[in-house]
Amino acid sequence: MGRQDLADALDDEMGRRLLPPTAVRALGxxxxxxxxxxVTGAGGHAVEYVPAQWSGVEPWPVEFPERSRTGTARISRAQVVASTRGAAERSEWAEALVASYVWGQGRTGYGPHRLKEILSEPTVDDELAKAGAALRREGAVAAYHGLRGAVKGLGPAFFTKFLHFLDQGHVLDQAYSLDQGQSHDLATDASVAPRALILDQRVARVMRAHATRVGADMALTSASDVAAWIWSDSGWTSHRYGVYLAWIHSATEQLASAGIGWPGSCPELLELALFDGVWNPAS
Known part of the structure; x- marks a missing residue:
């Protein structure tokens, strides 16, 4: 078996097993x-940031506090969704990226400098616009594929945040349209595809630990090496992102049927729980 065959076998087994009972208990x-x-969704999950630290970043989201504010402010996922959706409606793609990036960096001091460098790239607006179109027409994996390596300095840990919040806005638009008895303009493939979710180093490390354990249980050759290869700290392929989305969505369905009150329509809640270290597969 080659390394890719081993990786495929491990992915298949993880797709069958999903979350072990210890994980279900911990998450419950x-x-x-x-x-x-x-309990009704992750929209209230908020982070702190200091508006004044982002004084040189343009364009600044219109919904965010003025950057003359030197104290801390809080921004929730729901607020980023609203800001991202509004910016996208105006085709202000860089503004949508700023909203998701500020939320993702929080109070980290080097965030503003890195974001300025990203925004200075001449293709950033075009690439974000293309990703937004791909997300709406083809789904999250296609949008991920288009953004991977497209803008210098913008890696998947942050552009998946952009895609996630943009997709959340699409979900709200769809729900409103259905409530009003209207059709929406998403292509069929995109409307049934797994929703875009955040994938970063912390989540990938949980997936790696889980994959290592599953691989050992199935006596997979070099299980830890294979798990470290497919769930590296960064640079994930679009195939890996698709595997991640499929696993998270399936595991969410598992949790929703486990009798612990888990909301079945919120795969992002499982992503949040993994990020927060609620379950440690290695323990």
């Missing part, structure tokens, strides 16, 4: 405890 306890504010 979290949802009943510190995760209780998210």
């Amino acid at each position: 306890l979290w949802l009943a405890g510190s995760g209780a504010p998210y």
